[in-house]
Amino acid sequence: MRTYALTPLECTSVQAILSAVLNEQSPVDRAIALEFKTERMPETAQLHIIDAVGDMLRRLNLLAFLADVPLAQAGIAVQSLICQWHLLHNRQLPNLRVADQCDQKVFETRRELARQQPALWDGCPEWLEDLGQQQLGLQWPAERAALTQAAKRYIRVNTLKCNETQLQHRLQQEHIDTRAVEGVPGALEVTSNGSLFRTQAFKDGWFEQQDAGSQLIAPFLGVEPGMRVIDACAGAGGKTLHLAALMAGKGRLLAMDVEQWKLDNLRLRARRAGAHNIEPRLIESSKTIKRLKESADRLLLDVPCSGLGVVKRNPDTKWRDTAERLPVLLELQADILRRYSKMVKIGGQLVYATCSLLPAENQDQVARFINECDGQFTLLREQSISPAQTGFDGFYMALLQRN
Numbered sequence: 325m326r327t328y329a330l331t332p333l334e335c336t337s338v339q340a341i342l343s344a345v346l347n348e349q350s351p352v353d354r355a356i357a358l359e360f361k362t363e364r365m366p367e368t369a370q371l372h373i374i375d376a377v378g379d380m381l382r383r384l385n386l387l388a389f390l391a392d393v394p395l396a397q398a399g400i401a402v403q404s405l406i407c408q409w410h411l412l413h414n415r416q417l418p419n420l421r422v423a424d425q426c427d428q429k430v431f432e433t434r435r436e437l438a439r440q441q442p443a444l445w446d447g448c449p450e451w452l453e454d455l456g457q458q459q460l461g462l463q464w465p466a467e468r469a470a471l472t473q474a475a476k477r478y479i480r481v482n483t484l485k486c487n488e489t490q491l492q493h494r495l496q497q498e499h500i501d502t503r504a505v506e507g508v509p510g511a512l513e514v515t516s517n518g519s520l521f522r523t524q525a526f527k528d529g530w531f532e533q534q535d536a537g538s539q540l541i542a543p544f545l546g547v548e549p550g551m552r553v554i555d556a557c558a559g560a561g562g563k564t565l566h567l568a569a570l571m572a573g574k575g576r577l578l579a580m581d582v583e584q585w586k587l588d589n590l591r592l593r594a595r596r597a598g599a600h601n602i603e604p605r606l607i608e609s610s611k612t613i614k615r616l617k618e619s620a621d622r623l624l625l626d627v628p629c630s631g632l633g634v635v636k637r638n639p640d641t642k643w644r645d646t647a648e649r650l651p652v653l654l655e656l657q658a659d660i661l662r663r664y665s666k667m668v669k670i671g672g673q674l675v676y677a678t679c680s681l682l683p684a685e686n687q688d689q690v691a692r693f694i695n696e697c698d699g700q701f702t703l704l705r706e707q708s709i710s711p712a713q714t715g716f717d718g719f720y721m722a723l724l725q726r727n
C-alpha cells in the first residue's frame with residue numbers, strides 16, 4: 325500500500341464508491357467506473373481512489389469494528405470507516421466532516437482489541453476463517469495475511485507482437501516502469517503509477533494485464549504450434565490469449581464458455597492481440613461438448629471456483645459470498661471435469677485449474693476424478709501457487725494425461 329493522504333475531493337469519491345458497493349450491492353469495478361465517468365479527475369487521483377477503496381474493502385470488518393458499527397451497517401457509516409482508515413494508516417485526516425467522526429483515544433483502544441483477533445485484523449469474515457482453518461490448517465494464517473495485501477500490477481508480454489525487452493522499452497517511453505518477474509517468463513511487474521490501458525502499447529495489443537501466478541497456467545498445458553486445443557471455460561479469454569501466443573498463432577484454438585458476452589469480449593481482445601487462430605464457441609447444451617468427443621490434443625479446464633486465491637483483487641466478494649456457495653461449485657467442477665474431459669484425444673492432455681486455495685476444489689477434485697475414471701487418466705503433475713510464498717494470486721493446476 326502506497327502512503328499518501330486523500331484530498332477532500334478524493335475522499336468524496338471514495339465515499340460515493342463505497343456507498344454504491346455496500347448499499348446498492350454494486351460490483352466494485354462498476355462503481356469505480358461510474359464515479360470516474362461522472363467526476364473527471366487526474367490519473368493520480370484515480371489511482372489513489374482505487375487503492376484506498378481496495379484497501380478499505382479488504383479490511384472492511386476491521387474498519388467497522390474500529391468505528392464500533394455492526395458490519396451489516398457498514399454502508400450507513402461510510403464516513404466513519406474512512407476516518408478509521410486514515411487513523412489506521414496514520415494519515416492526516418482530509419476534511420472536517422470526516423474528522424468529526426473520529427476520536428483518537430477510542431480508536432487506539434479498539435485497535436488494541438482488534439490486534440488480539442488475528443482474523444479480524446486480517447479482514448477475514450467468519451465464514452471464510454472457518455473454511456480456511458478447516459481446509460488449510462496451519463498454512464491458513466499466512467495465506468490469510470497475504471490475501472489482505474494490495475495486489476501488485478502484472479502484465480503479460482504478447483509474444484505475437486513483441487518481446488519483453490521491446491515492451492519494457494516502449495512502456496518506458498510512455499512513462500510506465502516495469503521489471504521482469506523471476507520464474508515467470510513473459511511476466512512484467514508494473515512498478516510505476518499511470519494507466520496502462522491508455523498507453524499506445526496496450527492499444528496495439530503488446531500486452532495484457534494478468535497476474536503473474538495466472539501466467540503459469542497456460543504453459544503448464546504444454547501446447548505447441550499446430551495443435552488442436554480447447555479452452556472450455558474461456559471467459560473473456562485471459563488464458564486463451566496466452567495459449568494463442570504459446571501456439572505462435574498456429575493450429576486451432578477453440579474458446580468456449582456458457583456466457584456469450586464473455587466470448588464477445590474475448591473476440592475484441594483477440595483482435596487487438598493479433599491472435600487469429602481463436603474460434604469462440606458458445607456452449608448451448610451438453611451436445612456442444614459431446615460433438616467434440618476425442619477432438620483435442622490439449623484441453624484447459626479453468627473451472628468456476630470460489631475465487632479465494634484472487635480475493636485481494638475482488639475484496640467485495642468476501643462480504644457477499646458465504647460458505648453455502650461452495651457445495652454448488654464443487655458439484656459443477658466435478659461435472660465439468662467428468663464430461664468435458666471426454667473432449668481429449670487418446671494420448672492427449674488436460675489441465676484442470678482454479679484460482680482457489682482450497683484442497684476441496686483442487687487436489688480433492690482431481691483425486692476423486694482419477695479414482696472414478698477407470699484408469700482413463702493419469703495425473704502427471706500438480707502445482708499450487710501460494711500467495712504467502714509468491715506474493716501472486718493463489719492458483720492450482722493439475723496436468724492429466726488421457727491413457
Ligand SMILES: C[S@@+](CC[C@H](N)C(=O)[O-])C[C@H]1O[C@@H](n2cnc3c(N)ncnc32)[C@H](O)[C@@H]1O
Nearest residue numbers: 556557558559561562563581582583626627628
Ligand atoms: C475461472 S473463469 C475463467 C477465466 C478465464 N479462463 C480467464 O483466464 O480469463 C470460469 C469460467 O467458466 C464459465 N463457466 C461456468 N459454467 C460453465 C460450464 N458449465 N461450462 C463452461 N464454462 C462455464 C464462466 O462463465 C467463467 O467464464
